[in-house]
Amino acid sequence: MSEKQKVDYSLYLVTDRALSLGRSNLEVIEAAVSGGVTLVQLREKEASTQEFYQEGLKIKDYLEAAHIPLIINDRIDIALALDADGVHLGQEDLPVDAARKILGPHKIIGASAFNVEEAVAAESRGADYLGLSPIFVTGTKPELVAEIGMKGISSLRRAVKIPLVGIGSMNQSNAYEAVKMGLDGVAVVSAICSQEDPKAAAAAIKAEVLRAKESF
């Protein structure tokens, strides 16, 4: 694309094959998108470069046809090889400014942030959105023990201008309040991937996000 696209961060699916009840990424993604997911991050922490790339090829055509942006976790090389829409960078990944130099001005770069300091730094280095993590403590990332919480969302919202997505035990029951506190959307792994009906799960969370946004 010739300029940066407008992104709807309302419901952001982060994939995890190990948590997908034996289904493929494509199966989960198709169901989740039909339920209302607006953005998909392909995350493959255990795969080789070749496997990660092949996983990306399997889902790219579907997402492109559905006009849903594809974000690649960590790996700028794979994002480039797939011509994905962007990358999401954690604190263990490349710095945002180094990534921006490689990817140019139009690709989406998201960065993880736990506190105001990290959020302000990522914004100043050129991040397009922030993934606040963890909003609540979650089983997916057991090494993280502290949580941002609802009050933390509010502080972070005042500290930066770019869109904020929250991840970490986000689900149907807390999505409304989290968006009211300042999130632009919620990111989920198991609340969609690990559900028997990912479409219905996505639709239920999406309804809460939209209910909060409509109330402003």
Place this chain on the structure above:
Amino acid sequence: MSEKQKVDYSLYLVTDRALSLGRSNLEVIEAAVSGGVTLVQLREKEASTQEFYQEGLKIKDYLEAAHIPLIINDRIDIALALDADGVHLGQEDLPVDAARKILGPHKIIGASAFNVEEAVAAESRGADYLGLSPIFVTGTKPELVAEIGMKGISSLRRAVKIPLVGIGSMNQSNAYEAVKMGLDGVAVVSAICSQEDPKAAAAAIKAEVLRAKESF
């Protein structure tokens, strides 16, 4: 650089911090280059993206000043972030043609090959050199059991035109014959990294490579 550099493949050091007797990559590299290493591949199979990038930053200025090309194992994103001279791609990494699209015509792309079929495929996809692996069975890659051997070098030399580097238990005692059989250079890990005196070890292997080349 504006066009592809001419590379001397005579003695190719592949780093491995776990095999470096507690020394840093930079310590081993400085000694090895002063002993005659002509090319360095930074390989970090266990590191996070951030750690790999930081390791690269530590050695890049030294290698640039020494006019020794820096090749990054597997990770095109890190090669781009460092503006390294190229990448080395194994069979579990991105395909050579996908890498070439990202890196453009001037960066060095090396590919691992075990047999004639892989070698011909990598050459046709745009590889600049091949890493034949393993010439002999080695402790560094225990999952590989078959070996190419001296006769295999000769077959591979007839199959492709691009430079050939051999890796896998290469050392002072077999470097001369391997180059006589058709290698442009030898790649080593432990024969330099794990030696008490990496400079002397490099010089001894380099002398054998040059003796073979001078005898043509």
